[in-house]
Amino acid sequence: MTALWMLALLCFGFPGSQLSDCSYYDLLKYLNLTTPSQVLQVMRPVQNWNHTTDVSMDMVMYGILDVDEKFQTVTSHVWIETQWTNEFLTWNPSDFCGIDKLTIPKSLVWIPDVDIDEDLQPLCIAGSGEVSLEDHRWRPVDLEDPDQLQTLVSLCFFSASDSGSIQEDPLLILMSGGRMLTTKRQRLTSTCQLNLFLFPFDVQRCNITFSSSSYDNGSLKLGTARSSSVSTTLSDVFMITQGAWHLKNMEVSLFDRSNGNISVSKLRYTVSLERKPMLYVINLILPLFYLLILDLASFFISASSGEKLGFKVTILLSISVLLLILNDILPSTEDTLPMIATYCVSVFTVVWLSVLEAILVAFLTQIDGGCCRRPEDLQQESVSHEEPGGVLENTEVKPGKKVLPLDDLLQVIQRAAPQEAGRPPDGRFRRMATTIDCVFCLVYFAVVVMFFLYFCIIWING
Structure with a gap:
């Protein structure tokens, strides 16, 4: 009986031997991810080049740091989640002991190049007299032209996000169906046309637009997994600081924009900020x-x-x-x-x-x-006020006091009459x-x- 039991163990293996073979290494080996592959790194992960890669992006705002009215910029903390499907990296979880997800470095696979349009990159001057704008292309600039030089200076010192403030996860999550998920946090300084007509009772609407700089809408299509109401609710829940502002609403919209002969897919978050x-x-x-x-x-x-x-x-x-x-x-x-x-x-x-x-x-x-008034007029008025009853009426002549004759008094009154006639009443x-x-x-x-x-x-x- 013991011999039969040992023979069965040798044929079917010891209990738990199948579990001992269940390791991430076998899965990485199956997916050819044990060594870096340039094909997986640079090629858009589709079996057929006519297939469109759907990239889902969701943003949650958890901090409103500053709104600069003079420079028309908004500084905020955002959390961005990006998802897409890699058609080459799929497996059956039952073949690998139920492993349905895997964490791998981003450097091993293709990552969609989706940037924020309002997040201006710093302008850099090359030795050949060219400048690099936000589209990563070099353009010549005549430094002798005062107008172009002034534009260059304004762009060089324009507020832009610091690359050191981007905390990007070096790893991504790979699902068994080929779905990939990556996240990053960023201190974003974005441009915003502020309308200050109703200041300080104003509500500002600022756009945060995501787009690809290398792929058209036939190759890469942007989308979102969360609705506007869900994004607003999550932002209210995770909001850490708002400063002098209050997050009122976040609206999500999808559209295509033509750039010459190329149509690019864009995802726009319209953030409504209400001032306190x-x-x-x-x-x-x-x-x-x-x-x-x-x-x-x-x-x-x-x-x-x-x-x-x-x-x-x-x-x-x-x-x-x-x-x-x-x-x-x-x-x-x-x-x-x-x-x-x-x-x-x-x-x-x-x-x-x-x-x-x-x-x-x-x-x-x-x-x-x-x-x-002249001094003699004021003196004459004081004399007249001292004798309100008139000059001749009930006047008693005191001994030693000189009295003017009647004819002389009439002449004085006649001379003063023209002056009093031209003077306005008191x-x-x-x-x-x-x-x-x-x-x-x-x-x-x-x-x-x-x-x-x-x-x-x-x-x-x-």
């Missing part, structure tokens, strides 16, 4: 509003006190400081004037007109105060100044109310 406006409301909008209210309250200050004009000038200088702060935030190349700039300029203009009105009222008030300019001040105050209040209603409607509906 509270800091700008506290630092800019509310202070300007409070200064405008103070300027309205200054109409209750008496113009004759001399403090009204100085108070208004102080408010005007405070608004100028806020304008300098705004100048450091907004780009000078903006075509349309942002609403916040219109708001600041309008407040500055209204307060400036209020200062001019205060100067006019102070001038009219001083006219009635005696700045245009208080005319003062009443004019009061009327101007009241009318301007009412108009000022109405303009301020309509002004704020207009900006509130624009900012809310925008």
Whole structure:
């Protein structure tokens, strides 16, 4: 019996001997991946060259680091997953003890050359006087031409992603059906045309477009495995930092774009970023509003006190400081004037007109105060006020006091009559100044109310 058992073991092997032969090396040997193969590295992995390689790309945003309004760039952290099928690297898992996936280095196989269009590569100058742009082609540049040199300088120092910030996995996952999966994380600095008209209540829509620089849409077709809603949800879940922005939505779209006679497949993520406006409301909008209210309250200050004009000038200088702060935030190349700039300029203009009105009222008030009267007129008025009852009525002649004869007194009155006839009545300019001040105050209040209603409607509906 023992001899029969030993004979069976020799014929069929010891228990577990099949498992001892189950190793990744046998699978790598079967797939010819034990040594680097230039064919697998450079050739698009299709059995028939007419077959299109479908590349699926999914992006998750997990950090919004910075939005530069002056340079029109957005810096973010993104996670990119790429999948495609290699028709040469397939196997039956049952032949290899159920192994259905394998991890191999990227350097052994073909990788789709998919780049981000908005991620500008740094411009490099060659010794032959040529430059390398984002399409990796060398183009001649005349360094003696000032216009081309200026363009060269602007491109050289244009913000681009640092290659050292790309954390790319050196390995990829290979499925039994030939499906390959690779991931990478990147600190992406992408260009974005920012619309700052509704600043700071603006929503920016920035594009991140994936495309191949070597294959047309007949050879390589881009796609995505996740929908827009799923990508947005995953980004919200994995979001680490957002700074002054909030991720509102991510829209995925597929399209083809012709480049000469070649049509290239493109995958575009449209990222909607909503600004958090509270800091700008506290630092800019509310202070300007409070200064405008103070300027309205200054109409209750008496113009004759001399403090009204100085108070208004102080408010005007405070608004100028806020304008300098705004100048450091907004780009000078903006075509349309942002609403916040219109708001600041309008407040500055209204307060400036209020200062001019205060100067006019102070001038009219001083006219009635005696700045245009002659000293002898003021002395004559003081004498007439001392005897309100008249010269001849109930006048008592005291001993030693000289009294003018009646004829001489009449001559004095006749000589003074032409001068008094050309002089405006007392208080005319003062009443004019009061009327101007009241009318301007009412108009000022109405303009301020309509002004704020207009900006509130624009900012809310925008």
